[in-house]
Amino acid sequence: MKVLLIKDVKALGKAGEIKEVKDGYGQNFLIAKGLAKAATNQVLKQFDAEQRKKAENLRFELANLEKLKSELAKVSLEIKKPVGANGSLFGGVTKDEIAIALKEQCGFELDKKSLECETIKTLGLHEIGVKLGHAIHASFKLEVKAE
Incomplete structure (x- = not known):
């Protein structure tokens, strides 16, 4: 059979x-x-x-x-955080804050677990990696500014 x-x-x-x-x-x-x-x-x-x-x-x-990857490459995100007297951040910028800012500023809804970064503790420009699935990785720029 x-x-x-x-x-x-x-x-x-x-x-x-x-x-x-x-x-x-x-x-x-x-x-x-x-x-x-x-x-x-x-x-x-x-x-x-x-x-x-x-x-x-x-x-x-x-x-x-792939379309999402190309759209994310064009994204430039901005987050403002309070800084101390010596110019260092209070706390840091977490994955959760990045995911929320990405949704509010650009309309992309990504899970914070897909972001490939540690807590950001410095001002300036940072490259944030994103795991999209099926071995496709994207990245976007994040600028942390003082309030």
């Missing part, structure tokens, strides 16, 4: 592979536990359609991330 593996099965194969197995093993174990489906023409066509749709969604998502 031919089966299409839905999930990875140890010692048999990975999801998406078509394998020839004994009838009892296929019916009573693989199909019964939801690890595989009988490899009929209808099931194979449905699987191929799902794979094409996943690939198309991935291409669409990658295109959107």
